[in-house]
Amino acid sequence: MWTLPEPMLAAPVPDPVLPAGWAAEVKWDGWRALLSWDAGDLVLRSRQGTALAPAFPELCAGASQLPDATALDGEVVVWEDGRLAFERLQGRLQRRGAGAVRLAAEHPAHFVAFDLLRLAGTDTTGWTYRRRRAALEALFTENRLTAPWALCPSTTDPDTVREWLSSWTAVGLEGVVFKRLESTYEPVRGWRKHKVRATEDAVVGAYTGPAAAPRTLLLGRYDTAGRLRYVGRSTTLPQASGRSVAGFLTPAGDRHPWAGWSFSAGWGSRENLHVTLVVPELVVEVRVDVARDGAGRWRHPARWHRSRPDLSADGVPLFEHAPTG
Known part of the structure; x- marks a missing residue:
């Protein structure tokens, strides 16, 4: 057949x-x-x-x-x-x-x-x-x-x-x-x-805010060893976008690759974010500049563009450790 x-x-x-x-x-x-x-x-x-x-x-x-x-x-x-x-x-x-x-x-x-x-x-x-x-x-x-x-x-x-x-x-x-x-x-x-449009794809690994309408998304990309590396956090989502994204996010258990991690609320801030880990499967599209820090993360917040539930995580570009820009 x-x-x-x-x-x-x-x-x-x-x-x-x-x-x-x-x-x-x-x-x-x-x-x-x-x-x-x-x-x-x-x-x-x-x-x-x-x-x-x-x-x-x-x-x-x-x-x-x-x-x-x-x-x-x-x-x-x-x-x-x-x-x-x-x-x-x-x-x-x-x-x-x-x-x-x-x-x-x-x-x-x-x-x-x-x-x-x-x-x-x-x-x-x-x-x-x-x-x-x-x-x-x-x-x-x-x-x-x-x-x-x-x-x-x-x-x-x-x-x-x-x-x-x-x-x-x-x-x-x-x-x-x-x-x-x-x-x-x-x-x-x-x-x-x-x-034509300068956007990047990333995988949602966690979010901040309420489950019904996440406020920001914590984003990752896989490296060549198959590890999900944190690349940055999104800007605040519009309420309608947060509600739409919520339907594609599944809470993750202790086996999440980021379990036990802490995330800073901002560059140089000592305050940690309260995040909810999710199964890393939803792909989103964000606008970012090319600057990265020494760990390979985006230096500035990723500006929200849209979710891409039609894409799979294995199609997202691999994590680049070496900073650019």
């Missing part, structure tokens, strides 16, 4: 210039997802393996447009007022049944397809990107796919990439992804990504 492969990933690069022999695609501000449509059954899976189909009934309803035995890789997004509204995805994982149907009607999601994994029962992951892309475009054209399905733009023109990066950021362009034309689809970091 055919099953969805592990997703192919991208390594970050600072250079936005499209290399020769590569194609560029828009990096959307949404949730990465893989889907399979087979014998009337839709499997929709997040990058970390979470089953998403019950949370997106609009995608389930639209799957009948797809030909049988088809599998796609792409991004789940929500459009609102002419822009991508990532915040409309935040509560979807916790909704099922009537709640999911209501949110689907209020803020319907779309699936932006950027890769073809299976076609009419044929596994296409061994095809080159060039061939997969041509087949994906033909799939949309021949089946006249409409909402909730959308085709991600792809180009080999460097001028088009520059236009995307200069003109599309206002509507939710997160950056661009580069894919080598002759590459196959494999569960490795064989793609490259350039992000």
Whole structure:
């Protein structure tokens, strides 16, 4: 029986210039997802393996447009007022049944397809990107796919990439992804990504404040030995964000990697924080400067941006001990 492969990933690069022999695609501000449509059954899976189909009934309803035995890789997004509204995805994982149907009607999601994994029962992951892309475009054209399905733009023109990066950021362009034309689809970091927004991902290891609405988050990253290292604390969360985050935090026991630790309330302060340790699984996105102290921690508070329950902790960049900046 055919099953969805592990997703192919991208390594970050600072250079936005499209290399020769590569194609560029828009990096959307949404949730990465893989889907399979087979014998009337839709499997929709997040990058970390979470089953998403019950949370997106609009995608389930639209799957009948797809030909049988088809599998796609792409991004789940929500459009609102002419822009991508990532915040409309935040509560979807916790909704099922009537709640999911209501949110689907209020803020319907779309699936932006950027890769073809299976076609009419044929596994296409061994095809080159060039061939997969041509087949994906033909799939949309021949089946006249409409909402909730959308085709991600792809180009080999460097001028088009520059236009995307200069003109599309206002509507939710997160950056661009580069894919080598002759590459196959494999569960490795064989793609490259350039992000417009300067944010960082980290894992929540603890919080301050009430359980129903945490006030600040204590953040970590794993080192090469698999130890969760403390990298810094977030700024105060907006109340709505604190309440939203609370639903993804699970209190941890004595086996937490930070059990017995104390955390300072501020740089140079002798006061210790009262923290609640949580299972280190929720990924959040924060804005930070590049300065680190001698222990490799961020020198200044990490400015809260958003939670990323669609990501897994093992995809967060590793802890860097050597200070930068």
